[in-house]
Amino acid sequence: MSQATPAFSTEHDLNTSEQQAFWQTVVQRTLTAADGITLAYMVALHPKAHASIVLSSGRVESYLKYQELVFDLYQQGYSVYALDHRGQGLSARMTINPHMGHVRRFNDYIDDFALFMHKIVLKQAAQPLFLLGHSMGGAIGTLYLKQHPDIFTAAAFSAPMYGIKLPMPKGFVRWLASRLDTSLNGGEPNFVLSGQNYKAVPFKGNDLTHSQTRYQAYRELYDAAPKLQLGSPTNHWLTESLDAADSCVLATAHIRTPILILQASEDKIVDNAAQNLAVSTHCQLKIIAGAAHEIFMEKDVYRNQALNYALDFFKCYVIKDEDKQAV
Template sequence: MPNAAEPAISSNSVCAFSSEHHLNSPEQTAFWQQVTRNSFKTSDGLSLAYASISQQNSKGTIVLSSGRVESYFKYSELMFDLYRQGYDLFAIDHRGQGLSSRTTVNPHQGHIDKFQRYVDDFDDFMHNIVKPVQERDYFLVGHSMGGTIGTLYLAQHPGVFKSAVFSAPMYGIKLPLPKRFIRRLASLLDNHSNQYPNYVLGGKDYHAAAFEKNDLTNSKLRYDDYRDLYQQQPRLQLGSPTNHWLVESIDAGEDAIRAAQDIDIPLLILQAEEDTIVCNAAQKRASRGMCKLLKIPYSRHEIFMERDKARNTALTALLNFIKA
């Protein structure tokens, strides 16, 4: 990694956000070459991957908590934009996905034995990796499942972050039938194996859906770039969740709603107007007290992968919120 005092890309050089029409630009490629990519061991012996980059005269440190199936590689464009705005960045691959250790024999299964492990891993990340680098203002940015993890972390570890912004947080999952019924069904079908768990009904290994059938974004350019990444790096591929993951995540979503209502730092929910993956009504339930909600028009679930207009709206709101 280059000397933090002499970054190859200055945060003061350009302040406009990147565009879907100029993905993987020479500037973005140069930035990514500066990013440190490493891993650390959890208390139970797993290897968790992370990425980081610092700069001189930083405005603070943004820590990214990614969603299910994701890796820090997916956030290269977002990290590029936030770095140019003057922030240091840290991003973690949660256990069982990205470049982090898998916990199941089939590496495509999205599985967790206890949702709390994600939160404990994040605490290890903050304690062992982020805080030793520098003590300054920390801001938490999470997406989807990463928002649930982040919310529970904030509730359990107050005083670490100055504020937080969550993109389409998974406070509830869009389900075809009532939540109570789905949870009971998944619990009954769960084979309770950590190495050989079973998929949810209809679950399967990684499969790249055609853009026309995707629920993630309206931006074909960013969607194709995302799928190309997972094709080029098969280790990042992850399929459907297991029954046990679903039970744990339904319960964690409810816990996160209650936690968000009582968190004592400013918290902003960026809600995707066209979301078909997580439940917007659950996010609305969470938005009281210091937790505010902003709906992003014309956006599907992946707000930071959306078309430029929606994405720029979200990024502007994020930056204004953490500056306040």
């Protein structure tokens, strides 16, 4: 009789002594991208892993923000890998102002991820390999799957950035951001209109989560580690990301890797209509009714539902993979 898997963490008891002890065993290192940018990453190797999960986080995020999630995935029997995307988290910035969310080409994110997979993950990860992405990390993951079709067995994306909620029509916003982009003429990148440095928004009225405890823990982490702080995106990031989001919707129709989209019904950050357009033969969608954008830092009722959907989806392919090996 198989052992019951442990329950997920709860918002009512965050940063437990068990989680703290676990995090002391996590490997944290850096690698260098082709253009010299230093990329931070983490590895949590499970001694009896039945599979591995690679995390691709969202804009402004770091793997440090996902300590609770990494712990939960490890407790479920997975080895876990995560990369901080260039220009954010513990990875190097590319702007004089470290608070600017910037990238020269959206494909740089995918190239970095491919380097991480080649240099670190594929050399040690237990198979099968699963991809778990959030928001911008979901867009990066999707385009990685298109360019590298035979690496991951399946992928689950929480509120993937297949479109961005905008105050005005997308075509106009893209045109305006392109016109205002000072980096196109070789200058220093500039914030989008009304953009600013990192600012800790109060919980009341935030667009990310309904869980006050998880939100507070997130803000306390960024206060304690100022290097993690990131403000608004640059105009160049916006034009690159709008184009990448459009590419994701088109890509899902051709990607062979099974994809599960976890859609937050109350999302105010990304465009759910674009996610709906991405549904195809190999791309299914589950709605987390009532959840805001940050599903993995939501109230337990939403977070647990999303994690169960994702892990049940992955387990289907663990079984299939084991069946293949038995033949």
